[in-house]
Amino acid sequence: MTRTTCPYCGVGCGVSVVEGIPRGDPDHPANFGRLCSKGAALKDTLALPDRLTAPIMRGREVGWDTALDHIAAEFSRIRAEHGPDAIAFYVSGQFLTEDYYVANKLMKGFIGSGNIDTNSRLCMSSSVAGHVRAFGEDVVPGCYDDLEEADLVIQVGSNMAWCHPVLYQRLMAARDRRRTKIVTIDPRRTATAETADLHLALAPGSDVMLWSGLLAWLVNNDCVDRDWVSRHVCGFEESVEAAQRAAPSLSFVAAATQLKTDDLRNFYEMFARTERVVTLYSQGVNQSASGTDKVNAILNCHLATGRIGRAGMGPFSLTGQPNAMGGREVGGLANQLAAHMGFVRQDIERVGRFWNSPQMAAKPGFKAVDLFEAVGDGRIKAVWIAATNPADSMPRAGKVREALSKCPLVICADAWLTDTTKLAHIVLPAASWAEKDGTVTNSERRISRQRAFRPAPGQARPDWWMFAEVGRRMGWGENFSYSGPADIFREHAALSAFENDGQRMFNLGALAELDDAAYDHLPPVQWPLPKPGRGPSGTRLFARGGFPTPDGRARMLPLSPRADEESLDFPLTLNTGRVRDQWHTMTRTGRVPHLMTHIAAPALALNPRDATMRGIADRGLARIESAQGTVVMRVSLDDGVRPGDVFAPMHWTDQFSSSGPIDRLVHAMVDPVSGQPDLKGTPVRVSAMEECWRGNLFRLAGGIPEFSECVWWAKAQTGTGFGFELSGFAPLAKEIHSETVLRRLLHIPAEAELVTYSDARKGTFRYAGIIHGRLTACAFFGPPGSDFPGLDQAKALLGKEISAMDRIALLAGLDSSGSKKAGKTVCACFSVSEDSICAAIRDNGLKTPGEIGKALKAGTNCGSCIPEIKKLIASELDPVA
Numbered sequence: 001m002t003r004t005t006c007p008y009c010g011v012g013c014g015v016s017v018v019e020g021i022p023r024g025d026p027d028h029p030a031n032f033g034r035l036c037s038k039g040a041a042l043k044d045t046l047a048l049p050d051r052l053t054a055p056i057m058r059g060r061e062v063g064w065d066t067a068l069d070h071i072a073a074e075f076s077r078i079r080a081e082h083g084p085d086a087i088a089f090y091v092s093g094q095f096l097t098e099d100y101y102v103a104n105k106l107m108k109g110f111i112g113s114g115n116i117d118t119n120s121r122l123c124m125s126s127s128v129a130g131h132v133r134a135f136g137e138d139v140v141p142g143c144y145d146d147l148e149e150a151d152l153v154i155q156v157g158s159n160m161a162w163c164h165p166v167l168y169q170r171l172m173a174a175r176d177r178r179r180t181k182i183v184t185i186d187p188r189r190t191a192t193a194e195t196a197d198l199h200l201a202l203a204p205g206s207d208v209m210l211w212s213g214l215l216a217w218l219v220n221n222d223c224v225d226r227d228w229v230s231r232h233v234c235g236f237e238e239s240v241e242a243a244q245r246a247a248p249s250l251s252f253v254a255a256a257t258q259l260k261t262d263d264l265r266n267f268y269e270m271f272a273r274t275e276r277v278v279t280l281y282s283q284g285v286n287q288s289a290s291g292t293d294k295v296n297a298i299l300n301c302h303l304a305t306g307r308i309g310r311a312g313m314g315p316f317s318l319t320g321q322p323n324a325m326g327g328r329e330v331g332g333l334a335n336q337l338a339a340h341m342g343f344v345r346q347d348i349e350r351v352g353r354f355w356n357s358p359q360m361a362a363k364p365g366f367k368a369v370d371l372f373e374a375v376g377d378g379r380i381k382a383v384w385i386a387a388t389n390p391a392d393s394m395p396r397a398g399k400v401r402e403a404l405s406k407c408p409l410v411i412c413a414d415a416w417l418t419d420t421t422k423l424a425h426i427v428l429p430a431a432s433w434a435e436k437d438g439t440v441t442n443s444e445r446r447i448s449r450q451r452a453f454r455p456a457p458g459q460a461r462p463d464w465w466m467f468a469e470v471g472r473r474m475g476w477g478e479n480f481s482y483s484g485p486a487d488i489f490r491e492h493a494a495l496s497a498f499e500n501d502g503q504r505m506f507n508l509g510a511l512a513e514l515d516d517a518a519y520d521h522l523p524p525v526q527w528p529l530p531k532p533g534r535g536p537s538g539t540r541l542f543a544r545g546g547f548p549t550p551d552g553r554a555r556m557l558p559l560s561p562r563a564d565e566e567s568l569d570f571p572l573t574l575n576t577g578r579v580r581d582q583w584h585t586m587t588r589t590g591r592v593p594h595l596m597t598h599i600a601a602p603a604l605a606l607n608p609r610d611a612t613m614r615g616i617a618d619r620g621l622a623r624i625e626s627a628q629g630t631v632v633m634r635v636s637l638d639d640g641v642r643p644g645d646v647f648a649p650m651h652w653t654d655q656f657s658s659s660g661p662i663d664r665l666v667h668a669m670v671d672p673v674s675g676q677p678d679l680k681g682t683p684v685r686v687s688a689m690e691e692c693w694r695g696n697l698f699r700l701a702g703g704i705p706e707f708s709e710c711v712w713w714a715k716a717q718t719g720t721g722f723g724f725e726l727s728g729f730a731p732l733a734k735e736i737h738s739e740t741v742l743r744r745l746l747h748i749p750a751e752a753e754l755v756t757y758s759d760a761r762k763g764t765f766r767y768a769g770i771i772h773g774r775l776t777a778c779a780f781f782g783p784p785g786s787d788f789p790g791l792d793q794a795k796a797l798l799g800k801e802i803s804a805m806d807r808i809a810l811l812a813g814l815d816s817s818g819s820k821k822a823g824k825t826v827c828a829c830f831s832v833s834e835d836s837i838c839a840a841i842r843d844n845g846l847k848t849p850g851e852i853g854k855a856l857k858a859g860t861n862c863g864s865c866i867p868e869i870k871k872l873i874a875s876e877l878d879p880v881a
């Protein structure tokens with residue numbers, strides 16, 4: 001058995017691999033054996049095709065020596081001619097700590113620039129900045145156990161049920177035991193909000209006002225802990241004054257946040273009267289032009305009440321990526337140095353001494369948005385992008401693509417080809433999750449080993465090795481002569497302890513002497529590590545103060561809520577985020593068929609009122625425009641989205657839909673302190689597009705449907721082939737009736753049988769391609785509103801021998817048993833559809849997720865679908881509500 005960790009979200013679940021099959025590790029303290037739908041599908045990602053197995057230079061496979069020599073020579077030349085700041089690295093929260101350490105050391109200690117930033121900038125850099133401002137260091141004060149020991153849990157801008165599902169399940173189980181009250185603060189009624197006792201659907205961006213109102217209310221009602229504040233906090237009076245000025249009354253805050261006064265009072269009273277309060281927050285707080293202020297507004301309330309560092313209480317930032325926290329420890333952000341040190345003279349000199357650096361970076365480098373701006377305007381002449389896909393995931397993705405296409409040297413390290421690797425001059429084959437050794441740190445500061453359990457294919461190598469090799473070839477051989485990840489970890493741990501007499505809480509000195517075998521067997525450990533007589537240790541921090549500031553006190557900050565400017569041209573606010581079964585730009589999860597059955601295509605969620613005003617029907621097509629660009633997408637009516645807001649998933653790319661990445665539309669506004677992009681607040685306008693026809697295409701081959709123009713499409717893998725949803729916003733081309741065109745569309749050769757059915761009066765056309773009695777493709781076209789066979793039916797027949805009955809049934813839109821298609825899949829683990837669950841509720845009188853689980857197995861594996869099952873029970877049992 002190999003114990004490792006899940007490579008997706010920041011919960012950091014333990015995985016045990018037995019005979020090559022990953023399962024939840026029952027002994028890991030993050031998940032105790034549970035995995036969510038993505039983690040449970042890891043086994044299906046192990047055999048994904050099309051891995052990169054050799055370095056590629058300008059389209060040709062080459063050996064490692066050729067690629068690395070070229071990179072080292074070009075970096076040396078550019079550094080000599082243009083200075084170190086003409087080179088940049090853009091790396092990833094998917095990196096292991098050891099990858100991060102070597103990349104950061106090469107850039108900041110040897111190339112001599114601060115220009116290494118990470119996609120974690122997009123994920124949690126506002127939390128980092130907020131922690132540093134309040135605590136003096138980027139430290140999360142609590143642990144996961146606090147969620148189970150709290151009496152009130154507040155979820156702010158966090159759709160935990162979908163984005164941190166295993167932790168959410170732990171919270172739900174604790175709630176069943178101790179009746180924990182749950183408040184969700186989110187403009188959108190998400191799956192998480194559905195299960196809350198109170199949902200505050202505040203106006204986007206009004207969080208600072210809401211929390212300033214709470215601080216003022218706590219003070220006005222004598223609910224602060226003045227004794228604790230007097231001993232451990234400074235800035236209290238100024239912060240309270242600012243809060244009282246900003247939020248003079250409950251009704252003022254209610255108007256500014258667009259909440260009901262009674263709901264607001266209810267929330268404030270719950271907070272005031274509950275000692276054990278945990279405030280969880282993630283991207284809805286961080287990904288904002290005022291993200292750092294939002295974080296500090298939350299921290300202010302916990303500091304004012306002394307609710308921090310004790311069982312069941314404290315502010316808690318949930319990290320998005322598996323090793324966002326490890327990146328913060330290593331200094332993967334451009335404005336950090338390493339091991340929680342910053343760009344101040346003493347730290348620069350200290351790190352320089354430790355690394356024996358010839359040329360330390362003297363100042364922070366470009367943060368992500370500015371970094372690609374500098375690539376675009378030529379200040380950066382070489383960029384190395386690793387384990388991330390900025391051509392799809394960065395704000396203003398179109399501009400990022402333009403910038404990369406102009407850059408003289410783009411290097412990309414990845415395991416598969418992506419929209420970013422297409423723009424690279426050199427593509428390096430990276431080892432993937434199952435093949436990599438190292439460590440990751442989860443949201444509760446717990447360091448776990450990620451262990452390889454199979455060899456990397458071809459010439460694929462871990463990222464740390466590539467950076468070390470380039471460092472050696474640039475002339476710093478001694479400094480990059482690592483024997484393996486254990487060697488790197490020892491150095492990282494030693495740096496954290498170097499000249500550290502307790503002034504930096506991040507100190508892994510106790511692990512700096514681990515030998516290779518001990519590193520190999522390292523169990524999950526949480527820092528601060530126990531060290532007799534040398535500062536705090538354990539799972540909770542700051543209950544008795546001891547903040548890593550010069551005077552040992554935390555800082556409360558006076559804050560001013562920011563008023564958003566209204567845009568007449570772009571009156572709606574675009575919020576982007578995750579869906580339950582997908583991860584980032586779908587390079588792995590998008591190719592696992594059953595993970596595509598919950599949500600198979602991207603859709604813009606729009607309030608029915610806004611849709612009616614614009615003449616847009618459910619599942620109709622809409623044009624979405626921002627100052628950055630335009631995309632066409634299907635619309636899904638959703639009264640959980642506030643009027644004036646729209647929501648789109650962040651995952652789909654050019655590989656999966658003609659809509660491409662939604663980040664093409666997202667503006668480049670950033671938080672002024674953290675530099676984190678405002679990914680949830682882009683002004684847009686939405687208008688109806690006439691949909692002239694609709695179609696479904698299923699075939700064994702992937703690729704992009706060969707329609708010339710005016711077609712929206714989305715692709716999903718079915719297991720036996722590929723399914724495409726199609727919509728035309730120009731009349732169905734006459735050529736669709738041409739056999740040549742049809743054969744090209746269906747990917748069937750001339751010798752294949754082409755079965756056709758058409759009803760010109762109804763505008764309905766159906767085609768099937770059959771080779772040697774097997775169905776190799778089928779296509780269905782009809783007017784808008786048509787309902788066609790779905791992925792489930794196509795999967796059952798594609799590639800299989802097809803009987804005469806099957807042919808007739810398929811072309812009639814039924815499967816061979818005569819049943820209609822099963823509808824959306826709710827439980828991805830056991831492929832249980834919404835229709836089956838609703839039928840079981842109606843016909844068998846089932847009333848709880850437990851009863852549904854017993855009858856259909858739905859929700860009994862990862863539990864990610866339980867919120868949706870609860871919603872279906874509620875709507876079936878009380879359809880009026």
Ligand code: SF4
Binds near residue numbers: 011167
């Ligand atoms: S919650 Fe899911 S995605 Fe996150 S670490 Fe656990 S199994 Fe992986």
